[in-house]
Amino acid sequence: MIYNLAQLMERTAGRFPEKEAFTCLNDSISYAELDRKANQLASCLIQNGLEKGDRVGIFMNRCLDTAVAVYGVLKSGGAFVAIDPFLPLNRILLIMKDCGIEQLLTTPSQSKKIKVISDAAPFLISIIGLSDEQDTKTVSWPSVFSRSLEKFVSPRILEDDLASILYTSGSTGTPKGIMHSHHNILALARLEAELHDSDEQDRIGNFAPLHFDQSLFGYFSGPLVGATTVIFPDSYVKLPASLSALVAKEKITLWFSVPLLLIQVLVHGAIEKQDFSALRWVRFGGEVFPVKQLRALMLKWPHVKFINSYGPSELFRCTYYVLDEPPKTDDPIPLGTVWGNTEYKILDANDREVERGESGELVVRTTTLMIGYWNDTERTENAFYRIAKAAGYDHIYYRTGDLVQENAKKELFFLGRKDRQIKLRGYRIELDEIEAVLLKNDAVKEAAVVIVQKDSNNRSLEAVVKLEELTEYTTDDLIRFCKNGLPPYSVPQKIAILTDFPRTATGKIDRKQIIKSLETPT
Amino acid sequence: MTDKIISYIKTEISMEPVDDIDLEEDLLGNGIVDSLGMMQLVVFLEKEFKVKIAPEDMTVENFNTVSSISEYLSTKLN
Numbered sequence: 267m268i269y270n271l272a273q274l275m276e277r278t279a280g281r282f283p284e285k286e287a288f289t290c291l292n293d294s295i296s297y298a299e300l301d302r303k304a305n306q307l308a309s310c311l312i313q314n315g316l317e318k319g320d321r322v323g324i325f326m327n328r329c330l331d332t333a334v335a336v337y338g339v340l341k342s343g344g345a346f347v348a349i350d351p352f353l354p355l356n357r358i359l360l361i362m363k364d365c366g367i368e369q370l371l372t373t374p375s376q377s378k379k380i381k382v383i384s385d386a387a388p389f390l391i392s393i394i395g396l397s398d399e400q401d402t403k404t405v406s407w408p409s410v411f412s413r414s415l416e417k418f419v420s421p422r423i424l425e426d427d428l429a430s431i432l433y434t435s436g437s438t439g440t441p442k443g444i445m446h447s448h449h450n451i452l453a454l455a456r457l458e459a460e461l462h463d464s465d466e467q468d469r470i471g472n473f474a475p476l477h478f479d480q481s482l483f484g485y486f487s488g489p490l491v492g493a494t495t496v497i498f499p500d501s502y503v504k505l506p507a508s509l510s511a512l513v514a515k516e517k518i519t520l521w522f523s524v525p526l527l528l529i530q531v532l533v534h535g536a537i538e539k540q541d542f543s544a545l546r547w548v549r550f551g552g553e554v555f556p557v558k559q560l561r562a563l564m565l566k567w568p569h570v571k572f573i574n575s576y577g578p579s580e581l582f583r584c585t586y587y588v589l590d591e592p593p594k595t596d597d598p599i600p601l602g603t604v605w606g607n608t609e610y611k612i613l614d615a616n617d618r619e620v621e622r623g624e625s626g627e628l629v630v631r632t633t634t635l636m637i638g639y640w641n642d643t644e645r646t647e648n649a650f651y652r653i654a655k656a657a658g659y660d661h662i663y664y665r666t667g668d669l670v671q672e673n674a675k676k677e678l679f680f681l682g683r684k685d686r687q688i689k690l691r692g693y694r695i696e697l698d699e700i701e702a703v704l705l706k707n708d709a710v711k712e713a714a715v716v717i718v719q720k721d722s723n724n725r726s727l728e729a730v731v732k733l734e735e736l737t738e739y740t741t742d743d744l745i746r747f748c749k750n751g752l753p754p755y756s757v758p759q760k761i762a763i764l765t766d767f768p769r770t771a772t773g774k775i776d777r778k779q780i781i782k783s784l785e786t787p788t
Numbered sequence: 789m790t791d792k793i794i795s796y797i798k799t800e801i802s803m804e805p806v807d808d809i810d811l812e813e814d815l816l817g818n819g820i821v822d823s824l825g826m827m828q829l830v831v832f833l834e835k836e837f838k839v840k841i842a843p844e845d846m847t848v849e850n851f852n853t854v855s856s857i858s859e860y861l862s863t864k865l866n
């Protein structure tokens with residue numbers, strides 16, 4: 267029986283030693299080689315002082331080294347923390363300090379940024395993965411992979427042990443670390459394998475970066491069944507014509523991404539010129555897929571089955587909806603029904619279950635539910651809805667914050683958010699966080715951040731601010747300030763300086779009025 | 789030509805403040821340009837150099853570095 271992710275890799279390496287586990291352009295790695303290199307990395311981490319449960323940062327772009335990094339950390343008994351290399355330095359330091367990262371894994375292409383991080387982070391005891399060993403702190407990949415495994419003893423890992431912390435935006439301006447166990451990720455891998463009936467013949471297109479939980483499909487569900495995961499480098503994900511050519515060339519059978527990537531391939535990917543006959547399933551999630559574009563894509567790929575899949579990072583995924591044929595009407599696509607080992611309730615504002623057909627907040631109890639937020643019992647408790655079954659025995663549900671409605675077929679429909687979290691180009695963004703960051707600037711007196719719908723295909727993130735008197739701050743200064751404190755996708759595309767804000771009768775900032783004025787062309 | 793491209797990327801689309809952009813630097817892989825920025829860059833190039841860039845030409849070979857962009861534009865202009 268396997269119950270942790272180290273065993274997952276060992277079992278597949280035993281069954282399919284010579285099979286390609288991961289590939290990225292012209293590089294690839296077999297299961298046997300991946301298993302051995304992961305053990306070598308684990309032994310290196312342990313020798314550097316890692317103890318079970320310690321957090322190890324992974325600071326890499328999309329490349330083959332990520333696979334060794336992930337499994338090496340897990341086999342050492344540590345938990346991996348994927349850090350987006352496009353984050354500003356402040357944010358990177360905040361994450362590393364928050365969860366106490368002492369060892370960082372990287373890759374030679376990140377050496378410029380690593381130099382800056384290394385200077386600013388004296389708490390790092392080791393940096394693994396640069397091409398040369400500059401000082402006592404750094405270890406190169408060749409030196410990791412020349413280690414002998416004779417004395418290596420793998421640690422005992424329980425299914426409840428911490429496997430990963432996934433950082434996401436928090437409304438107060440500090441990121442939240444979502445903790446997942448070996449059990450959670452293994453359960454996800456099994457549910458996803460069942461969903462697609464996948465096996466060792468499959469080739470998974472991995473488009474998401476490691477810090478985005480869609481990537482867990484390629485990194486774990488693929489290896490669970492012995493499939494090959496194809497890692498798409500950043501440049502291919504951003505250029506649709508190259509992306510669609512590579513998907514065809516790699517004979518991808520399983521596709522999972524945000525709708526935006528599929529839309530770009532549909533519009534700019536010249537897909538008539540490519541052969542997609544290997545493709546079996548397209549799964550999309552992360553935000554709403556506009557029905558017109560979904561239909562157009564389904565008509566071009568009639569041999570492919572499409573699935574909408576939904577779930578917040580706190581529990582990965584919980585519902586799915588299979589589209590057997592292109593949607594006939596423009597009605598929104600349902601989130602669908604819950605998958606295995608999962609149940610839900612829909613609650614009103616007073617935490618009472620709504621009548622059938624009424625809207626309310628979705629709360630979900632599932633096998634993939636997070637352990638909690640790292641080092642934050644208050645936020646964790648607020649995120650959970652407990653039903654006491656007996657003293658000391660609760661059923662724990664996650665409050666998704668998503669407002670939903672159920673139809674007669676027990677399918678769920680997404681209606682909106684309870685709070686001011688939004689999805690833009692697949693990214694989860696807290697509008698309150700951006701305001702909190704703007705207000706940290708002494709020149710800013712008040713700030714409002716909103717989503718402006720310019721036309722049906724174009725939503726943009728914009729801010730309006732009121733400045734303190736006698737400041738010479740410009741909008742460019744403010745954009746630069748945001749870039750230093752926020753992930754790139756959370757930086758407002760436009761900031762306008764106002765002398766005063768529209769107000770409601772009670773004196774609060776009238777955001778609806780602000781949106782209206784920004785949407786009106788001037 | 790490369791100067792014009794570099795200065796446009798630096799002032800209009802780079803995601804983080806950059807000191808200098810190397811001709812061979814991986815624009816997308818290093819996060820200097822994202823997918824929205826790439827669309828913006830194409831619109832700029834079409835206007836500035838009076839060329840039409842077909843979607844199927846927007847490939848890694850043609851657009852991943854400043855030098856590959858300028859090579860691609862030169863073949864279009866001749």
